[in-house]
Amino acid sequence: MPDTILIIDDEAAIRDSLAGILVDEGFAPLTAGSADEGMQLLDEKDIRLVLLDIWMPGMDGLEALKLIKQRFPLLPVIMISGHGTIETAVQATRSGAFDFIEKPLSYDKTILSIKKGLQLAHLERENQLLRESGPAPISITGNSSLIVHMRQQIERVAPTDAWVLIRGGHGTGKELVAQTIHRHSRRSRQLMVAVNCAAIPEELIESELFGHVKGAFTGATENKKGKFDQADGSTLFLDEIGDMSLKSQAKVLRILQEQRFERVGGSKTIEVDVRVLAATNKNLEEEIERGRFRADLFYRLNVVPIMVPDLVDRRDDIPLLVADFVGQFSRKGIGHKRFSTGAIDLLQRHAWPGNVRELRNLVERLVIMTATEEITDKDVALFLGNVPLLQPPVSPMESRYRDFDYKEARRRFEADYLLAKLEENDGNISKTAEQIGMERSHLHKKVKALGIVVK
Ligand SMILES: Nc1ncnc2c1ncn2[C@@H]1O[C@H](COP(=O)(O)OP(=O)(O)OP(=O)(O)O)[C@@H](O)[C@H]1O
Ligand SMILES: [Mg+2]
Structure with missing residues (x-):
């Protein structure tokens, strides 16, 4: 379908010649002799671009432009004028005109401007659609209560600007958590900037984070922007923060407090708007005791801690994770x-x-190396080698309730269940009641009767 373009001009000769040009170029022109007539057509037809004369009797072009932009903010409008002055051009652009062309109209310039206008509008419409479709769903696989709880924490903290400390063992998914928080924040339109503090030699980390000025040290031949600069308006992911030098920690703390810093060797203070997500698999409390991590930085970062559970503590997620990886491969x-x-x-x-x-790598190796379509326990055993195995996951029936009579087993189950649900909701009775479909007052009584205490 050709794009419909509306020409609003009081001079019939101009309307006709412009319409002719547009037809030749494969567009569908519509014409109006006054702004009012044009506004009516805009209401009725699916118009993609407007060519608008400035001087017209009745409502003039600048007034019409304001009205059009109010009602159709994404519609590109090109102003045409026989009396082009810089001032009117400036005024038109301020009111949202896409371009300004002068009579007598140059064929090439007019067509070029129309094509650019249509292209830009197309991009803006696409962007708007993307924004409206919202962020992608959180793709952290797992249904175990530990993962459900973590996902809830992420959903709560992501839209805020809070700094987050993500803790957990090797390969638990700390970076995935950081990415997910970023994707669900108001900063998601920009890329997250990641720095692996452990991979950068201590003497270079400051320049990596804060940048440096030319001549600050041997090898600094140019001014260089640091990661904090690059992440302005976005999120900075400080991975392995436990490996950062005390000096860098002091600087990071200052940014946390003041959102400003200086480049290495520079005196100018730079202000940025950066949200920091930090991750570590170190025991920071222990690092503090040994004098290797600043306690004040830890407490500032730890306002919103997210603990990524070890896989062994959520073994019920393994079937889902395997299915997920098999699908990916x-x-x-x-x-x-x-x-x-x-x-x-x-x-x-x-x-x-x-x-x-480790699980992902193993699944990948098995998928590649196993000849048959089905991967069996024998294949897995071969790849796992001679490692000690854990007991099979126990069912709750076997472990906790077996030795009691019905009444006591029920009491224990109720207490376990309610405690887990309350912890998921940070001890909030109303939320828990709503989640599990129980009257708030009833839940309150149960909690008292069972002596449940949420830590
Ligand atoms: N819950 C999950 N669902 C799906 N994939 C996951 C999940 N957790 C982790 N992964 C995958 O496991 C791999 C390791 O995750 P990630 O790099 O985020 O872990 P990490 O904790 O940062 O690891 P390291 O300690 O080695 O830095 C990635 O391929 C990631 O996509
Ligand atoms: Mg990582």
């Missing part, structure tokens, strides 16, 4: 495989010191 064309129940059982008995990353 199959989409990548690596191969489509199935895991037998026995294979999954065995995977649930491995201790996973390398957590989800």
Whole structure:
């Protein structure tokens, strides 16, 4: 379908010649002899661009422009005038005109301007659609209560500007958590900037984070922007923050307090708007005791701590994770495989010191190396090698309630269940009651009667 373009001009000769040009170029022109007539057509037709004369009897072009921009903010409007002065051009652009062309109209200039206007409007419409469709759903796989709880924390903290400390073992998904928080924040239109503090030599980390000025040290041949500069308006992910030098920690703390810093060797103070997400697998409390991590930085960062659980503590997520990875590898064309129940059982008995990353790598190796379509426990055993296995995951029935009579078992189950649900909701009775479909007052009584205390 050709794009419909509206020409609003009081001079019939101009309307006709412009309409002719537009038809030749494959557009569908519509014409109006006055602003009022034009406004009416805008209401009725699906118009993609407007060519608008400035001097017209009745409502003039500048007034019409304001009205059009109020009602159709994304519609590109090109102003045409026989009496072009810089002032009117400036005024028109301020009111939202896309371009300004002068009579007598140059054929090429007019067509070029129209094409650019249509292109820009197309991009803006696409952007708006993307914004309206909202962020992608959180893709942290898992249904275990630990993961459900973590996902709730992420949803709560993501839209705020709070700094977050993400803690957890190797390969548990700390970076995935950081990415997810960023994607669900108001900063998501810009890319998150990540710095691995452990991978940068201590003497370079300050210049990496804050930038440096030419001549600040040997090798500093140019002024260089740091990661904090690059992340202005966005999120900075400080990975392995426990490996940062005390000097850098002091600077980071200052940014946290004042949102400003100086480049290495520079005296100018630079202000930025950066949200920091930090991650570590170190025991920072221990690092503080040994004098290797600043306590004040820890407390400022730890306002919103997120603990990423070890895989071994959420073994019920393993089937889902395996299915997820099998799907990913199959989409990548690596191969489509199935895991037998026995294979999954065995995977649930491995201790996973390398957590989800280890599981993902193992699934990938198995998918590539197993010749048959089904991957069995024998295949898994071969790849796991001779490692000690854990007991199979226990069912609650076996572990906690077996030795009691019905009444006591029920009392214990109620207490376990309500405590877990209350903890998920940070001890909030109303929220918990709503989540589990129980009267608030009833829940309150139960909590008292069972002597439940949320830590
Ligand atoms: N819950 C999850 N669902 C799906 N994939 C996950 C999940 N957790 C982790 N992964 C995947 O596991 C791998 C390791 O995750 P990630 O790099 O985020 O971990 P990490 O904690 O930062 O690891 P390291 O300590 O080594 O830096 C990635 O491929 C990630 O996509
Ligand atoms: Mg990581």
